[in-house]
Amino acid sequence: MSMPVGVRPKSLHLYIRTFGCQMNEYDSLRVRRLLAPLGYETVADIEEADLIFLNTCSVREKAEQKVLSFIGALRRLKERKPHLKIVAAGCVAQQLGGKLLNRFDHLDAVVGTRGVGLIAQVLEKIQKTNGRSVCLPEENPPVPDEDGREMFDSGDLTAPVTVMQGCNNFCTYCIVPYVRGPERSRPAVDILHEIECLEASGVREVLLLGQNVNSYGRGLSEDTTFAGLIRRIAGETGITRIRFTTSHPKDLTDDLMGCFAEVNKLCKHLHLPVQSGSNSVLARMNRRYTASDYIAKVERLRSICPDIALTSDIIVGFPGETEEDFRMTMDLLEKVRFDNLFSFRYSDRPGTKAAGFAEKVDPEIGLQRLIELQAYQAEVTLRKNLAEVGLxxxxxxxxxxxxxxxxxxxxxxxxxxxxxxxxxxxxxxxxxxxxxxxxxxxxxxxxxxxxxxxxxxx
Ligand code: SF4
CATH class of the missing domain: 2.40.50.140 (Nucleic acid-binding proteins)
Known part of the structure; x- marks a missing residue:
């Protein structure tokens, strides 16, 4: 949608609400950037909005419920401001598509995870026709090549940079491969350029983003690994700090571990989701490593970089998880002693393989396990924090x-x-x-x- 030369667009107010992961945060930044030339200025007060953009998450049942009740609550605002447009994007939009429009008649458009780059066209369509729209492209777009200077406010000190999108792993509880498509890596030259732009505009720390950054480089014509990319960013840009997320343990190489010792700019923190300490649960999750594989990698990493901080994700109450399986998870926690942990009780995600698994764990038992695990971890985290005193x-x-x-x-x-x-x-x-x-x-x-x-x- 282009503006005639010399015509300054009228200022319109855009309110963005992002649920879920950092990939969604990144997509929301893209929307802000794509709509700025059309005169949209981001506001913090939803009451002021001419356009509400909701970037939704379906990774956990609780997150999805939150999104749906948020959309429902917008009905009153729309009644008071009939010109207001409301667009739902992200994973819930991708999964439910037109059903979302049927459920909420005050919603104007649904944009799937592959359609975020088409937001301007979707808006033009609903504004011109005063109708409603579903935009669910089937083809996976390339990883966007953004110019970092346009993505961020001056004054931002840290910024996410997408290095790859999608996932080929198909963990049985996860919806990401279905809603984000297969892995696509972004050429290193584009990533380096974006980071240089960010650095020039004042950003000091970048967070390299991808569903499984450790497999970065597959499918690219250039011969690049994720470790190679980190070394290039450290050597060829002026950025001060580098972080990354998320890593799959099976793809954590010695070369990447070595970066934590060799590359000063790489922050000494690794988020390495383990999910369970039971081999049978890990097999049903299709994680493709065992608890001892994971522990061996942690030991290797700590021998290379002894003071690295390690965080992880755990799901308790996965279908078929017995008390013994849960004890194995607690044993793993005791062995590894994570600096921090993100832990969740399993919930079925429609469309995933695990949703069809029998032997669901009683939710009350799942909750008790979660409470025990979180209490244990809170103590470990506090002790680790206390050990910092004096340093x-x-x-x-x-x-x-x-x-x-x-x-x-x-x-x-x-x-x-x-x-x-x-x-x-x-x-x-x-x-x-x-x-x-x-x-x-x-x-x-x-x-x-x-x-x-x-x-x-x-
Ligand atoms: S690695 Fe597994 S949990 Fe992570 S995005 Fe891929 S399928 Fe989902």
């Missing part, structure tokens, strides 16, 4: 503390949040902070030294 860590200052107590906040290379007294002018700088206290979710400290003098683009 001096390099912290990238990201902004005001969430506690709104006048303090500033930043993160260590190990991805721990630290709050401390500092002038706001230090935002974006890396400082040495001595850790003086630890809580369940954060640390506190005092600045004891400066690490860098930063000039964007240098």
């Amino acid at each position: 001096v860590r390099e912290v990238l200052i990201e902004g005001s503390s969430r506690a709104s107590n006048g303090q500033m906040s930043g993160r260590t290379t190990h991805n721990r949040i630290v709050n401390f007294d500092a002038s706001p002018v230090l935002c974006g700088k890396i400082q040495q902070v001595k850790i003086t206290g630890a809580y369940s979710h954060s640390l506190k400290g005092d600045i004891v030294g400066r690490v860098d003098v930063y000039m964007p683009g240098k």
